[in-house]
Amino acid sequence: MSAIQPNVHPGANGDPNRPALYSSANRDILRVMLKPTVLWAFAFSLALISMVIGGYCWYYQVIWGMGYAGITHPTFWGVYIVDFVFWVGIGHAGTLISAILYLVRSRWRTGVYRAAEAMTVFAVMTAGLFPVLHLGRCWQMYYFFPYPNQRQLWMNFKSPLMWDVFAISTYLTVSSVFFVIGLIPDIAIARDHATGLVKQVYGLLALGWRGTGRQWRHFAAAYGFFAAFAAPLVLSVHSVVSWDFATANTAGWHSTIFPPYFVAGAIYSGCGMVLTLLIPMTYLFKWHDYVNNWHFESLAKMCMLTSAILTYAYSVEYFIAWYSQNPYEQAIFYWRATGEYAWAFWLMVFCNCIAPLPFYFKKVRTSPVWLFAISILINIGMWMERFNIVVSSPAHDFDPATWGMYSPTWVEWGITLGSFGWFSFWFPLFCKTLPAIAITEIKEMIAPPMKGGGEKHA
Amino acid sequence: MSGAHAQSEGSHAGIRVKGVYAHLDEMLTGIDRLKKAGINGFDVVAPLPRHEIEEAVYEGQPSPVRWWTLIGAMTGITSGLLITSLTHMDWPMIMPGGKPVVSLPTFAIIMFECTILGGAMFTLLGMIIHAGLPSFGLDKAIQDPRFSDDKFGIVFTRASTKDADRIVDLLRGSGAIEVTTGDDTIYEVPNV
Numbered sequence: 166m167s168a169i170q171p172n173v174h175p176g177a178n179g180d181p182n183r184p185a186l187y188s189s190a191n192r193d194i195l196r197v198m199l200k201p202t203v204l205w206a207f208a209f210s211l212a213l214i215s216m217v218i219g220g221y222c223w224y225y226q227v228i229w230g231m232g233y234a235g236i237t238h239p240t241f242w243g244v245y246i247v248d249f250v251f252w253v254g255i256g257h258a259g260t261l262i263s264a265i266l267y268l269v270r271s272r273w274r275t276g277v278y279r280a281a282e283a284m285t286v287f288a289v290m291t292a293g294l295f296p297v298l299h300l301g302r303c304w305q306m307y308y309f310f311p312y313p314n315q316r317q318l319w320m321n322f323k324s325p326l327m328w329d330v331f332a333i334s335t336y337l338t339v340s341s342v343f344f345v346i347g348l349i350p351d352i353a354i355a356r357d358h359a360t361g362l363v364k365q366v367y368g369l370l371a372l373g374w375r376g377t378g379r380q381w382r383h384f385a386a387a388y389g390f391f392a393a394f395a396a397p398l399v400l401s402v403h404s405v406v407s408w409d410f411a412t413a414n415t416a417g418w419h420s421t422i423f424p425p426y427f428v429a430g431a432i433y434s435g436c437g438m439v440l441t442l443l444i445p446m447t448y449l450f451k452w453h454d455y456v457n458n459w460h461f462e463s464l465a466k467m468c469m470l471t472s473a474i475l476t477y478a479y480s481v482e483y484f485i486a487w488y489s490q491n492p493y494e495q496a497i498f499y500w501r502a503t504g505e506y507a508w509a510f511w512l513m514v515f516c517n518c519i520a521p522l523p524f525y526f527k528k529v530r531t532s533p534v535w536l537f538a539i540s541i542l543i544n545i546g547m548w549m550e551r552f553n554i555v556v557s558s559p560a561h562d563f564d565p566a567t568w569g570m571y572s573p574t575w576v577e578w579g580i581t582l583g584s585f586g587w588f589s590f591w592f593p594l595f596c597k598t599l600p601a602i603a604i605t606e607i608k609e610m611i612a613p614p615m616k617g618g619g620e621k622h623a
Numbered sequence: 624m625s626g627a628h629a630q631s632e633g634s635h636a637g638i639r640v641k642g643v644y645a646h647l648d649e650m651l652t653g654i655d656r657l658k659k660a661g662i663n664g665f666d667v668v669a670p671l672p673r674h675e676i677e678e679a680v681y682e683g684q685p686s687p688v689r690w691w692t693l694i695g696a697m698t699g700i701t702s703g704l705l706i707t708s709l710t711h712m713d714w715p716m717i718m719p720g721g722k723p724v725v726s727l728p729t730f731a732i733i734m735f736e737c738t739i740l741g742g743a744m745f746t747l748l749g750m751i752i753h754a755g756l757p758s759f760g761l762d763k764a765i766q767d768p769r770f771s772d773d774k775f776g777i778v779f780t781r782a783s784t785k786d787a788d789r790i791v792d793l794l795r796g797s798g799a800i801e802v803t804t805g806d807d808t809i810y811e812v813p814n815v
Contacts, residue, residue, distance in 0.1 A: 346750070
């Protein structure tokens with residue numbers, strides 16, 4: 166694979182190489198829809214098989230009990246919570262790209278934001294499974310939700326776990342609405358290019374959208390507000406997730422650096438996942454006019470920044486452990502790097518602190534092969550970071566008599582595989598049924614057709 | 624300027640007139656000339672939101688969706704405060720460590736999430752109501768697939784018969800590539 170079209174860097178005034186016409190944006194992006202290829206069918210089947218394996222493992226765990234998961238005394242938060250935090254984190258880059266970069270009018274977001282936003286919704290849908298999956302009695306999951314139940318008891322709103330329920334459900338709702346609202350004008354385009362039953366289905370989904378002045382006026386106002394809500398929301402969500410740990414009086418978790426450290430990690434892993442998904446997609450769909458080195462390089466730069474923040478956070482944790490003179494804090498940090506889980510720790514350090522360093526060379530961050538390879542390492546590294554945090558602290562608590570090792574069982578690995586399958590099930594479906602690049606916003610970047618010499622307008 | 628409100632359904636008291644434009648500036652000229660001639664009651668249709676169009680048609684009238692947003696966010700923060708404090712006062716257990724029953728720092732997080740949720744949901748509702756979605760009943764003249772592609776349009780769904788000729792002239796004069804009236808405004812192609 167050679168570098169993607171070297172001539173598509175932003176021009177002198179920051180303009181990327183784009184099709185000159187509105188109509189070519191419609192056709193280029195809709196071209197790939199509803200035409201499954203062999204490769205697509207292969208990826209989709211792989212996702213389905215993984216989902217079936219995960220589903221079977223969950224069935225097995227429900228029938229035979231939680232003993233088939235490796236979580237036991239003293240580590241009751243195992244791979245399920247690792248997966249939960251991992252998937253919530255993956256979602257963050259999507260909202261960063263779609264909402265925060267929208268508010269700061271960053272131009273490179275346009276080509277990639279739809280796919281990133283879809284990734285957010287699917288990742289949060291995946292994360293939302295884990296609080297249910299890790300329950301021994303999953304059919305009692307409704308205990309999470311605030312309702313006046315027959316015992317006249319309400320949940321404890323002072324518990325970070327309740328904060329988490331509110332944060333994740335709000336995040337899923339708001340990011341889904343943001344995603345769907347942005348899709349309406351594009352679905353209307355798909356309707357106008359379709360025939361027969363497909364036209365009727367898209368027509369229904371487009372809610373009769375026609376692009377009248379009245380529709381655009383309220384749409385544009387609402388879209389800005391959704392972005393303004395999603396931006397602080399995304400920062401709050403991973404902060405709340407980090408408080409699941411940080412408010413616990415457990416060595417290695419009880420730290421005020423957790424919220425910014427988790428948010429940076431989330432954006433790092435999310436940008437990695439966006440690269441992993443978009444690079445093959447761009448090649449398969451031949452979308453170089455829309456997604457190209459400009460976008461990949463920008464994502465790589467986000468990874469460089471967030472990786473630097475992570476490296477700083479890891480170092481500060483060690484510094485504070487030493488500086489606090491707290492023996493428990495020192496012990497856990499010493500053990501993480503030298504104990505039985507040292508492999509996870511060093512894999513994390515390699516993938517999150519060292520692997521993105523080559524991005525400092527422009528050649529690397531504009532080469533799709535390097536970008537793709539490093540993005541995979543980023544995904545692995547961030548999963549390892551959560552494993553390192555979630556598992557090591559309870560395994561090596563204050564009292565040596567309670568120490569114990571945790572290792573995931575085949576049921577837990579199966580469910581983890583299933584979660585990747587579930588995520589990968591939705592993404593290819595999305596690519597083939599909905600415009601995976603925001604056509605209308607691409608048009609906003611194209612110079613509007615002007616005859617020139619018209620009357621002056623206010 | 625009350626231009627784009629004529630979303631007719633079915634019966635026609637007046638005559639349909641549709642102008643199709645290939646260029647944005649020509650459509651803006653058309654809007655300007657119509658306004659100067661004192662002719663209202665048209666819809667503008669565009670493949671993308673352009674601030675020039677909004678300024679020309681809705682000059683100085685920001686979308687009322689923002690009020691929905693404000694009311695939603697205020698409802699959200701109030702509900703967040705009420706659900707947490709009332710339920711805790713209903714079971715006033717003093718937690719170990721002596722935290723107060725109603726502890727604002729811990730409830731602030733729930734209140735924050737409820738603010739976002741309430742604000743976003745009300746914004747959605749406001750947008751749906753003001754934009755008139757779902758809008759399957761829009762006039763057939765507006766339902767032109769070229770308007771989601773690369774053309775702009777000014778559509779009268781019920782122009783008064785006495786104005787119709789003037790409107791046609793104004794639209795033609797401003798550079799419309801196609802001006803049609805009556806049933807000719809309905810553009811029928813299965814696929815573009």
